[in-house]
Amino acid sequence: xxxxxxxxxxxxxxxxxxxxxxxxxxxxxxxxxxxxxxxxxxxxxxxxxxxxxxxxxxxxxxxxxxxxxxxxxxxxxxxxxxxxxxxxxxxxxxxxxxxxxxxxxxxxxxxxxxxxxxxxxxxxxxxxxxxxxxxxxxxxxxxxxxxxxxxxxxxxxxxxxxxxxxxxxxxxxxxxxxxxxxxxxxxxxxxxxxxxxxxxxxxxxxxxxxxxxxxxxxxxxxxxxxxxxxxxxxxxxxxxxxx
Numbered sequence: 001x002x003x004x005x006x007x008x009x010x011x012x013x014x015x016x017x018x019x020x021x022x023x024x025x026x027x028x029x030x031x032x033x034x035x036x037x038x039x040x041x042x043x044x045x046x047x048x049x050x051x052x053x054x055x056x057x058x059x060x061x062x063x064x065x066x067x068x069x070x071x072x073x074x075x076x077x078x079x080x081x082x083x084x085x086x087x088x089x090x091x092x093x094x095x096x097x098x099x100x101x102x103x104x105x106x107x108x109x110x111x112x113x114x115x116x117x118x119x120x121x122x123x124x125x126x127x128x129x130x131x132x133x134x135x136x137x138x139x140x141x142x143x144x145x146x147x148x149x150x151x152x153x154x155x156x157x158x159x160x161x162x163x164x165x166x167x168x169x170x171x172x173x174x175x176x177x178x179x180x181x182x183x184x185x186x187x188x189x190x191x192x193x194x195x196x197x198x199x200x201x202x203x204x205x206x207x208x209x210x211x212x213x214x215x216x217x218x219x220x221x222x223x224x225x226x227x228x229x230x231x232x233x234x235x236x237x238x239x240x241x242x243x
Contacts, residue, residue: 034215034242035174035182035207037129038098038119040065045240051075056240065091081107102135109139111166129172131188138163164194180209200224205236213242 032039040060047054054071066089073083087104100115113135120128139162170188183206190199205219217238225231 031180033176033180033182034209034240035176035184036127037172037174038093038117041242043240043242045238047236047238049234049236054236056238063091063093065089067091077107083107100133102133109137111135111137113166117172125176125178127174127176129174131170131172133168135166136163137166162194164192166193167191182207195228197226197228199226199229207238207240215240215242 032041034041034043040062042059043057045056047056052071052073054069056067056069058065058067067087068089069087071085075083077083083106085104085106087102089100089102091098091100093099098117098119100113100117102111102113102115104111104113113133115131115133117129117131120130122128140159168188168190170186172184172186174182174184176182184204186203188201188203190201191197192199201221201223203219203221205217207215207217209215215238217240219236219238221234221236223229223232
C-alpha cells in the first residue's frame with residue numbers, strides 16, 4: 001500500500017520546480033543558453049524514453065513563462081485506457097527570485113506545487129540554482145482484493161485514495177559551453193508527509209546545439225532505493241526547436 005502511495009507521489013514530483021529570473025533584454029541576445037532553467041524563450045520539443053513519449057512546449061514573455069508538457073505511455077492501463085500525464089507551469093520573477101506554480105498529474109492523481117529558485121552565477125560558464133517546492137498531492141485508484149471464505153474466494157474491487165503534503169529541496173548545477181551546449185546535474189530529495197518517507201533522486205543531462213534554432217539532448221533520472229521503493233533509472237532522448 002505504501003509503495004503505491006509513494007509511486008504516485010514520486011511521479012508527480014519528478015518534474016521539480018523551476019522559475020525564471022531573466023528579463024526581455026537578457027533573452028534578446030544571441031548568447032542565450034537554452035539549458036539555463038532561468039532563461040526566457042519559446043520552444044517546441046519531443047522527448048522519448050524506452051516506453052513513453054512526451055511533447056514539450058514553452059512560451060517566454062519576458063519575466064513571464066508558460067509551459068505545458070503532455071506525456072503518453074506506449075501501453076494502456078490495466079483497464080485498457082490511455083496512460084497519460086501532464087504538467088502546466090507558470091513562472092514569474094521579482095528582483096532575481098523566481099516563483100513557479102505547477103499543476104500536474106495523470107489519470108488517477110493531481111498535484112499542485114509552489115516553488116522558489118535563485119540563480120548564482122559562479123563563473124561565466126558555471127551556474128548554481130538552489131530550489132525549494134511545497135505542495136499537495138491526491139490520488140484515487142482501484143485495487144483488487146480477495147475475501148477467503150470456506151470453500152470460496154470472492155474477488156472484489158476496492159476504491160483507494162491518498163492525500164498528503166509534499167516537500168522537495170534540490171540543487172541544479174549547470175555548465176554552459178561558449179558554443180551554446182550545456183551539461184547539468186540536479187540532485188534532490190522529496191519528503192512525503194503521510195508516509196514519513198524521504199525519496200532521494202538525481203537527474204543528469206545535457207544538450208547539443210546542432211544549429212541556431214535546434215538542439216538534441218538527453219537526460220537520465222535515477223531514484224534511490226528506500227524502505228518502500230525499489231531503485232529505478234529512466235533515460236530520455238530529446239529534440240527541441242526554438243523560435
